[in-house]
Amino acid sequence: MGPEPGRGRFITLEGGEGAGKTTLSRALAGALAASGLPVLRTREPGGAPGAEAVRALILGGGSWDPVAEAMLHFAARREHVARTIGPALDAGIWVVCDRFADSTLAYQGAGQGLSRDVWECLCGLTLGALRPDLTLLLDLPPERGMGRALSRGDANRYERQSDAFHARVRDGFLAIAAQEPERCVVLDASRSPGEVLDLSLAAIRNRLGVAA
Ligand code: T5A
Numbered sequence: 001m002g003p004e005p006g007r008g009r010f011i012t013l014e015g016g017e018g019a020g021k022t023t024l025s026r027a028l029a030g031a032l033a034a035s036g037l038p039v040l041r042t043r044e045p046g047g048a049p050g051a052e053a054v055r056a057l058i059l060g061g062g063s064w065d066p067v068a069e070a071m072l073h074f075a076a077r078r079e080h081v082a083r084t085i086g087p088a089l090d091a092g093i094w095v096v097c098d099r100f101a102d103s104t105l106a107y108q109g110a111g112q113g114l115s116r117d118v119w120e121c122l123c124g125l126t127l128g129a130l131r132p133d134l135t136l137l138l139d140l141p142p143e144r145g146m147g148r149a150l151s152r153g154d155a156n157r158y159e160r161q162s163d164a165f166h167a168r169v170r171d172g173f174l175a176i177a178a179q180e181p182e183r184c185v186v187l188d189a190s191r192s193p194g195e196v197l198d199l200s201l202a203a204i205r206n207r208l209g210v211a212a
Contacts, residue, residue: 012100015138018149043098048083051076066114110172138189142166
């Protein structure tokens with residue numbers, strides 16, 4: 001079934017630490033805008049005032065069990081969807097979002113042991129029928145991504161996790177992409193930023209049928 005006429009498209013960027021999501025999101029939003037599409041660039045956790053407050057809480061430290069931590073991410077996500085993403089899509093704006101619900105399944109699920117059942121329950125409760133139209137998974141060996149991320153300065157609470165944690169997160173993302181190949185495209189994030197952008201624009205053309 002195609003998208004509702006006049007509705008924007010929802011593109012999410014996923015991947016481990018330092019995979020290049022922020023870099024790609026900036027370039028992609030610029031390329032889509034240059035092709036004449038209205039675009040909103042946003043990120044998680046965050047993207048709405050209440051969600052940014054939850055981001056500061058989560059990334060600032062603290063310790064929660066995986067269900068509690070997932071609920072914090074979904075609380076932020078609910079605010080983000082209700083106040084930013086949903087209204088933009090309704091207005092015909094394309095949304096490019098740096099991380100979304102797949103990050104919770106990879107980090108809190110594969111990384112921290114949250115069950116898929118709980119994740120699905122939280123998705124149902126907070127997202128309704130909303131799912132990304134396209135997810136670009138930037139895949140990179142964790143040690144390369146961590147090297148890129150840490151070269152920018154202080155590590156956040158997830159970046160300080162073990163190598164084994166980051167390996168599980170990577171496997172978690174790849175498992176999601178394997179389960180939903182119609183929604184997800186895996187990109188080699190070790191390529192240059194320009195090559196990653198070109199691969200992303202090709203995926204948008206192929207999957208969404210838009211000449212971006
Ligand atoms: N989290 C998030 C959860 O646990 N559960 C959830 O549900 C959600 C939503 C968010 C943290 O929260 C966790 C995951 C995260 O740990 P964040 O600060 O927003 O924290 O961190 P990230 O989303 O991981 O973003 P990063 O900024 O660390 O990485 P990016 O955005 O993937 O990478 P980017 O673009 O900033 O690039 C990093 C460096 O690499 C260079 C850039 O210039 C930059 O210096 N670079 C490249 N170099 C070579 N080749 C390329 N192709 C490059 N692309 C970028």
